[in-house]
Amino acid sequence: MKKNQVKILAAALYEASQGKKGKELDIVIANFSNYLAEHHLVSMIPGILTELEKLHFTAEGIVAAELTSSEELAQAEIKKIADLVKTNTKQEVVVKTDTDEDLVGGAVVKYNDKIIDMSIRHQLNNLAKQLSN
Amino acid sequence: MSYDHLVKSLQKQLEDWQSDVKEETVGEVIEVGDGIAKVSGLSDVMASEMLEFETKAGDKVYGVVLNLEEYSVGATILGEYAALKEGDKVKRTKRILEVPVGEAVVGRVVNPLGQAIDGKGEIKSKDHYPVEKIAPGVITRQSVFQPLETGIKVIDAIIPIGKGQRELIIGDRQTGKTALAIDAIINQAGKDVICIYVAIGQKESKVARIVAKLEETGAMDYTTVVSAGASESAALSYIAPYAGCSMGEYFMDKGKDVLVIYDDLSKHAVAYRQISLLLKRPPGREAYPGDVFYVHSRLLERAAKMNDELGGGSLTALPIIETQAGDISAYIPTNVISITDGQIFLETDLFYKGVRPALSTGLSVSRVGSAAQKKAMKKVAGKLKMDLAQYREMEAFAQFGSDLDDATKQLLDRGARITEILKQGQFSPLLQSKQVSIIYAAANGHLDKVPVANLAAFEQKLFTKMEAEGKDVLDSIEKSGELSDGDEQKLKTIIDDLVELEEKVEGAEDKKEDKK
Numbered sequence: 313m314k315k316n317q318v319k320i321l322a323a324a325l326y327e328a329s330q331g332k333k334g335k336e337l338d339i340v341i342a343n344f345s346n347y348l349a350e351h352h353l354v355s356m357i358p359g360i361l362t363e364l365e366k367l368h369f370t371a372e373g374i375v376a377a378e379l380t381s382s383e384e385l386a387q388a389e390i391k392k393i394a395d396l397v398k399t400n401t402k403q404e405v406v407v408k409t410d411t412d413e414d415l416v417g418g419a420v421v422k423y424n425d426k427i428i429d430m431s432i433r434h435q436l437n438n439l440a441k442q443l444s445n
Numbered sequence: 446m447s448y449d450h451l452v453k454s455l456q457k458q459l460e461d462w463q464s465d466v467k468e469e470t471v472g473e474v475i476e477v478g479d480g481i482a483k484v485s486g487l488s489d490v491m492a493s494e495m496l497e498f499e500t501k502a503g504d505k506v507y508g509v510v511l512n513l514e515e516y517s518v519g520a521t522i523l524g525e526y527a528a529l530k531e532g533d534k535v536k537r538t539k540r541i542l543e544v545p546v547g548e549a550v551v552g553r554v555v556n557p558l559g560q561a562i563d564g565k566g567e568i569k570s571k572d573h574y575p576v577e578k579i580a581p582g583v584i585t586r587q588s589v590f591q592p593l594e595t596g597i598k599v600i601d602a603i604i605p606i607g608k609g610q611r612e613l614i615i616g617d618r619q620t621g622k623t624a625l626a627i628d629a630i631i632n633q634a635g636k637d638v639i640c641i642y643v644a645i646g647q648k649e650s651k652v653a654r655i656v657a658k659l660e661e662t663g664a665m666d667y668t669t670v671v672s673a674g675a676s677e678s679a680a681l682s683y684i685a686p687y688a689g690c691s692m693g694e695y696f697m698d699k700g701k702d703v704l705v706i707y708d709d710l711s712k713h714a715v716a717y718r719q720i721s722l723l724l725k726r727p728p729g730r731e732a733y734p735g736d737v738f739y740v741h742s743r744l745l746e747r748a749a750k751m752n753d754e755l756g757g758g759s760l761t762a763l764p765i766i767e768t769q770a771g772d773i774s775a776y777i778p779t780n781v782i783s784i785t786d787g788q789i790f791l792e793t794d795l796f797y798k799g800v801r802p803a804l805s806t807g808l809s810v811s812r813v814g815s816a817a818q819k820k821a822m823k824k825v826a827g828k829l830k831m832d833l834a835q836y837r838e839m840e841a842f843a844q845f846g847s848d849l850d851d852a853t854k855q856l857l858d859r860g861a862r863i864t865e866i867l868k869q870g871q872f873s874p875l876l877q878s879k880q881v882s883i884i885y886a887a888a889n890g891h892l893d894k895v896p897v898a899n900l901a902a903f904e905q906k907l908f909t910k911m912e913a914e915g916k917d918v919l920d921s922i923e924k925s926g927e928l929s930d931g932d933e934q935k936l937k938t939i940i941d942d943l944v945e946l947e948e949k950v951e952g953a954e955d956k957k958e959d960k961k
Contacts, residue, residue, distance in 0.1 A: 400468065425486030427471045442462055 322363030381419035521680035545570035546695035557685040574691040580746035596632030596874020602826040607817025609750025609759040616791030632874035643689035646712035682716035700756030709765035787811035819926035836860025878922035
């Protein structure tokens with residue numbers, strides 16, 4: 313039930329903060345924080361934040377793409393990949409980047425439940441598979 | 446092979462190779478245990494699609510989608526699930542679960558995924574059939590009319606099985622259910638029937654013993670054994686009968702005759718119950734899920750006799766059900782009895798009385814009936830059924846012994862002899878012609894003068910004599926399936942001669958004992 317609770321809390325906060333600005337928003341956040349503190353739920357904040365982000369993205373029709381590459385990519389390259397995802401999904405894209413040396417080279421992009429694996433590691437694995445057949 | 450050649454072929458391989466980057470659908474394991482995994486993502490996955498699980502170590506395990514829920518997908522894992530962890534990647538394969546079919550699987554022992562487990566090398570087959578197939582429809586079938594000879598006297602005479610029929614073998618443990626099925630397989634030698642034995646949740650030792658026996662009798666040449674052992678996951682037990690059926694369907698579509706044995710469906714139901722409960726489907730009667738009837742009916746509906754335009758192939762199904770203490774009114778037995786076209790009921794009491802096969806002639810039926818019998822057998826067995834039915838009715842009186850009228854006494858004598866004649870050893874299936882001759886003798890009262898204790902020996906003597914003197918009669922029955930008047934006369938003479946001889950020997954022995 314813990315996971316569900318995170319979702320419910322995030323949804324509640326999102327709904328309460330809808331269309332509120334400045335002072336009003338501060339009050340909502342303060343109330344929410346007090347509620348969390350009273351019910352010993354402060355440890356759930358990171359989970360609630362990621363849920364909140366997801367809610368925001370779905371509401372605005374934005375796709376969150378995770379881009380993992382072997383080394384830091386230039387802005388132009390990231391832009392290219394974002395465009396690729398944009399053409400695939402026909403939605404606005406927000407890219408988060410990360411690095412992983414195990415990929416050897418290239419990059420992996422994840423969005424929704426799709427994955428495009430353009431890494432050297434994946435291609436080497438494929439080659440190994442073909443040669444052993 | 447030279448070094449140069451090696452380098453060149455490698456080069457060629459590398460030139461041909463093209464890296465393909467494509468969009469794949471992946472999910473993540475949320476929860477795993479007891480052969481079941483809950484997977485997030487995979488929003489466009491199909492029901493009963495194969496999934497590819499990838500463990501952290503890079504090993505691949507396959508699974509099948511069973512539940513499509515709002516936020517997750519429930520799947521069974523086919524194989525080792527111990528290495529799977531939360532967060533492992535799951536890929537769609539966009540394929541329904543399928544097994545290799547064709548000549549390559551004949552004579553092999555395979556698991557329900559069609560992988561060899563007999564150590565005779567990989568199974569290379571071009572053709573694959575989906576495990577779950579819709580049963581042939583009404584217009585593609587024709588009614589059952591050919592006999593599937595089991596070589597067991599009591600079955601071929603009283604409850605004949607037709608090609609394309611579904612006949613249930615039901616009984617307690619240790620009543621000879623499997624033995625009956627194995628005898629039926631052994632008897633298909635030279636009859637151009639492909640046999641498939643599906644062992645569901647059986648002990649590996651039992652399967653090994655059966656395979657050894659089939660090999661010894663040469664039956665393995667036309668048999669495939671599909672084995673989901675007791676130690677393997679319930680998911681494999683669950684798909685085993687469907688996989689075996691698909692392997693049989695291939696040959697049916699090719700116009701051949703197939704015999705499939707499901708040993709046994711009670712364990713299959715138990716495996717399905719386990720999967721269903723783990724997937725949190727609501728339990729019903731005896732904790733089986735609501736669709737356990739459909740699980741068996743859609744499997745057994747796939748048994749069919751195809752019409753001649755479609756090749757006229759057939760798939761005969763012999764499902765086995767194990768009852769607890771003879772209780773055929775439990776959930777699974779009643780279900781399967783109502784699905785099948787008749788049942789062979791084996792009883793513990795009969796088994797220990799020495800009546801083997803321990804077939805209860807009162808409770809066993811074949812709804813296809815004599816449509817699936819050779820004319821010769823029909824001719825001699827008709828009387829047999831009547832006599833046996835009357836014998837069962839009168840049997841209770843026999844307990845009181847003495848003051849019975851002659852007619853009743855004769856009836857009881859006849860019944861006792863028929864029962865004795867219908868006994869048969871394991872692994873000794875008989876040709877139809879021999880069955881016809883001994884049943885002819887019993888049903889027409891020719892054996893009334895032979896003591897019951899001598900009948901087994903008499904049967905052997907009759908077969909030897911028939912082979913020596915009446916070979917043409919046996920051959921003509923085998924060939925035409927009919928017992929002509931001339932042949933009947935000849936058969937009668939041979940039997941009478943033997944009975945006469947038997948009487949003389951009896952008489953001489955009696956005299957000897959008198960002198961002493």
